[in-house]
Amino acid sequence: MVSLRFPFLFSQPGRPRSHPPATSRPFSPTAAAFAVGALAAAGATAAFAATSVSHNTSSSQNEFLQNALNFFSWNHSSPLWGSLSLADNSHPVVESKTGASFPSILGDSLKLCGIGLRKKSILGLKNIDVYAFGVYADDNDIKKLLTEKYAELSASQLKGNKEFNKDILEHDISMTVRLQIVYSKLSIRSVRSAFEESVGSRLQKFGGSGNEELLHRFTSQFKDEYKIPRGSVILLSRERGHVLRTSIDGKEVGSIQSKLLCTSILDLYIGEEPFDKQAKEDIELNLASYLQK
The missing domain is CATH 3.50.70.10 (Chalcone isomerase)
Known part of the structure; x- marks a missing residue:
């Protein structure tokens, strides 16, 4: 059985790191809307993967789940961060x-x-x-x-x-x-x-x-x-x-x-x-x- 856990709180959205990369761009409402949409889509992907794997534990579906969870956890450049875990194994x-x-x-x-x-x-x-x-x-x-x-x-x-x-x-x-x-x-x-x-x-x-x-x-x-x-x-x-x-x-x-x-x-x-x-x-x-x- 797959479980999703968020043991950490999240940083407030829209707050840049105190040491932003030199190539970072100015914050804009359009970029914010896109980022929120991307996170929502990633969350939906992870949720779908979790539902899917509960009915079938084949290696291919497990790999799909892992990729979805990794995308949701790691692919961002803001201070927002958390962790997802499969069963009792923490990522x-x-x-x-x-x-x-x-x-x-x-x-x-x-x-x-x-x-x-x-x-x-x-x-x-x-x-x-x-x-x-x-x-x-x-x-x-x-x-x-x-x-x-x-x-x-x-x-x-x-x-x-x-x-x-x-x-x-x-x-x-x-x-x-x-x-x-x-x-x-x-x-x-x-x-x-x-x-x-x-x-x-x-x-x-x-x-x-x-x-x-x-x-x-x-x-x-x-x-x-x-x-x-x-x-x-x-x-x-x-x-x-x-x-x-x-x-x-x-x-x-x-x-x-x-x-x-x-x-x-x-x-x-x-x-x-x-x-x-x-x-x-x-x-x-x-x-x-x-x-x-």
Whole structure:
């Protein structure tokens, strides 16, 4: 039996990403109408495919269903995104500009809350896409730790709520940021240098000066011997007890117990000045929605 599931909320329509592609065109009512019609047609196609396969499980019909679902999930350039699943198997979510693919679930309990892009300016003349990222969270931890405080507020009311955002950053909630490299010329030295700058500024923001040793312990995990070609995956995971565990392409490279470091890492993606503002809004809304489920 085929089932369609949408475990994620959708971005508000008509809102461009904070970092639109250089070739993007101005928004127009005609384009909006066409886009809505295309999504509706895709939805109808997926619905028809689901009905069809329930009566006949031949391989050809299953292939048709897969293609229909893939079209509906992935073929768009707006921030609108979701996931479809066949039975109990979850499909990945694809970042439309880079093609980076993110599983909808990590491990046993971490759910994808949103995806975004880390861009970097070169000499102030050109922005390059360095890596795509996805933020995952354990919804059970959020319910356990924050339901009592925020139960009376809806997800839309919590969106942009600074206190809620602060609680997400500081509470002992299992979360992972999954980085997928999309820039083919990126070196591990560049990654180390970028973290020295970005994480260093957050450590100073939350902990003041005097955290150079903690910063060095973190950045020294990214040794020159590691190679990170396009497609490489780096996981930065806050585990229970405020332990930050780092892995590169499935190999653990270090773990550090530090609430300050965990908060500083997550602030890069869901804090007041995130790398991708649209992604931060999507993630925040989905995190808030877990309290209503």
